[in-house]
Amino acid sequence: MNTADKLLYLLIQADGWVSGELIAQSLGMTRTSIWKSVQKLEAQGHTIESVRGQGYRYVEGAKISVAGIEKYLKQHVNLEVFDTIDSTNIYAKEKLGSREINETTVLVAEQQTGGVGRLGRQFFSPKDTGLYVTFALPLDSHSAVNPGRLTTSTAVATSKMVKELFNIDLEFKWVNDLIYHNRKVGGILTEGTIDIESQQFSSLAVGVGMNLAVPATGFPETISQKAGALVDKLTVSRNQVVATLINYFFDMYADYQDGRYIDQYRQRVVGIGQQVEVQRGQTHINGVIKEIDEDGRLVVDTETGLAYINSGEITKLMLPNNGYKG
Template sequence: MTTEQKVYQLLINHSNTYLSGEEISNQLGLSRTAIWKAINNLKDKGYEILSKPRFGYQLVDNGKLDENFIHKWMKSNFALTLLDTVDSTNTQAKLLAAADKPQVIIANEQTAGYGRYRRDFSSPKNDGIYMSILLSNQPDETLNPGLLTTATAMAIYYAIQECFHISPQIKWVNDILINNKKICGILTEGVADLESGYISRIVVGIGINYTTPLSDFPQDIQDKVGSLRELASKHHVSRNHFIASILNHFSVLYQDYQAGAFMDEYRKASIVIGKEVTIQQASKTITGTVATINNDGNLILTDGQIFTSGEVTKIRY
């Protein structure tokens, strides 16, 4: 372990307080000059380290993606892979599909992020949360991708409640909204085993406009998208903290997501129940009024039509 790594590890282990240069020197057996150089190197790499006379140094979670800060808040046992720039975290997760344990791929930027129907998903650097959860699926398990997507939406819903003390809206099946603006999308994909044909791995992709300013989005979608920027600033919640909160709630919900115990709260958060909507399903366009969303996550219209998949493209208020 390098001097820089030793200093960083000590600071993150004591990130709630200041450590004096003397304390660092005594604990690590390093000279004050070596410590000063290491701290400046860390600052050059984007870490925020406060310096206070007679108190010392304190490492601050300034939003730079950091596995150690995520683990500080995280109660679940997911393995984490943090990357600076990738094409897509879902694509990267599929490349790791042979992994034996659940893991999470998190990127600071996506150059080819995508959502449903392979639509481009704007993924500017340093501001968003782009992550994919890779899960195994046993041959004797019944996969309900719609309900898994719904459970993921609720994990993000609970994280927003926990961190920002507000309740967002949910547009069936995979969009999280605040003030009718989309701040998050979810995409669940399966990876098939070539020999047996069954879905052996599941990838749950999550894209969140976290501290993203609206000016970073393409002009044609700026009136439709929102961001958690103001809430994150007001409540001093970093990306690392919020990622951990999502994973904590997801790990609890995933254990028995197929029971759909969270569906009552999902329905309360739904922005489409009771509304006349337009649904796009493949090449078909259907208009009707939403009666409810059942415990399997399916959308039901008042005329009895049931949708296990599709996209609500318009809501009439």
């Protein structure tokens, strides 16, 4: 850890003013090196106030850092933070596959240049206003995996974070869309790697992407009719947002297998009783949504009977208020 990073940790953990004298004593720095480190941190996007007679103070803002996230965590986790990356999910799968990530790790990005959604679609991921997190989860050979329960439970964990920090109640469109005011504000992408020899999951990458605030330049025209954000302007620290999501995720991940989060998912899912079209690979299934079953599968009443769908996407859904259409 370089000198600037040590100073960043000290200021963030102090949560208030820290005198230059205390910094010098704690980190073995001269006043000149403190000043140079502050300049370096400010160039990276951090906001640090300095007042003669009081010292230095870190000001929470949009900038994400390991130190800033750790301040709000309930337990230690391995963290990697990127200023820019193509996709945290792609990176996670590559590093899990090569075993460069061999223990549970959370990957966080300031922005993504090639964010990925379902069916390989691009997920718009601008700087300063979004949440882009992937949970890289290596598995041992005895690990049981229920993808439907994991994705729906992750949606519930994400909604708890949003309720705590923004006092907003999210809705869900099966299986991975996060909805607010009839607009998509985020999504969840759960991807697994299969071990060829055992034919079992060897790792999982669970990605959560969300528009926390409206981007300064707005949304691209291609998604402007469907995309939305939680707020117009972000007043909550993104470090706190990331950390609170991590806390809820790992609380959930410890016991999601028993299905305890399914009822909470059902309470917020949209479209029950509505006519839909579901795309599963090259197949299109038409019918009426009956329910979400205990494994997170979509149950659709079709002309030939009930269809239990564990993967796919609802491509046509119009809610009664003519609001969200997906």
